Amino acid sequence: MTMMMWATEFGPSHEGRAAAVLADGSEPKPALFDAGSSAEVYETSDWWVYDGTLGTPRARAVRGACACGWRGEERFAIDWERVDPDAPDAYDLTGPYRAWKRHVGEVERRTVSLPADVQHLLEQLHERLTVLAEDAPLAALRAVGALEHTLAETGQRAAFGAWQDEQDWDAIATKLGLTEAHSRARLHKYNLY
Structure with a gap:
């Protein structure tokens, strides 16, 4: 399963996502998973893999994040009881999404106007x-x-x-x-x- 991304006309410069936040306020390092007998290692920063299993730390919250490096200040607690491990993208991420949309709105206000x-x-x-x-x-x-x-x-x-x-x-x-x-x-x- 791949990370749920939010896109805009600004393409990869401002792709958004929900980022996991640990108890100390930091974002965890990308999680690495052995893909089996091959030399491949799967790397991800999907918020939902930080559930405290398979060697990952347990995230307390998510926040809006952008490919440009922006991180939202507001944190949204994760209710792990409501996260379906088979469909994590069904979890309500409207808080981080709205924060990211505000960031993109600020970016857009600074751009050159189209006639x-x-x-x-x-x-x-x-x-x-x-x-x-x-x-x-x-x-x-x-x-x-x-x-x-x-x-x-x-x-x-x-x-x-x-x-x-x-x-x-x-x-x-x-x-x-x-x-x-x-x-x-x-x-x-x-x-x-």
């Missing part, structure tokens, strides 16, 4: 392509191909313009709502010079 007409067009395009994918999947794939071409061309111009602005990476990352590493990757993806 209202562009935002509206993107929403319309998403709605229309979603319907098209159901009704005519091949037409949707053709539209996606055309859109990818447009994105590559526009991305190249935008990346070139961003290089010309000579802003520092911290400012670029903040305005894009990404980590610095992901911001660099985004600009380098489109920069063909």
Whole structure:
């Protein structure tokens, strides 16, 4: 079973999850499990593996966590009696999720604003392509191909313009709502010079 992640338009820079919190307030190290006779070792930080069995410490609470390094201050007690070991993702994680959503909202407030007409067009395009994918999947794939071409061309111009602005990476990352590493990757993806 894999960790339940919460995603946004900011991709891997701001993927969220519930993080286990121990009695001393720290997060446990990733748990390692021997996969059997092979040399593979399974590593995870899923909150629910910290139930005090199989050599893991017992978590007292969970909190919102983000791939960017942010950790929510508010902790939410775990009622281990209500955690189904066969379906841990069914456990109520609305507290950590809401904390993470507030964090993402703060990130979004610091980003560069999209013009209202562009935002509206993107929403319309998403709605229309979603319907098209159901009704005519091949037409949707053709539209996606055309859109990818447009994105590559526009991305190249935008990346070139961003290089010309000579802003520092911290400012670029903040305005894009990404980590610095992901911001660099985004600009380098489109920069063909």
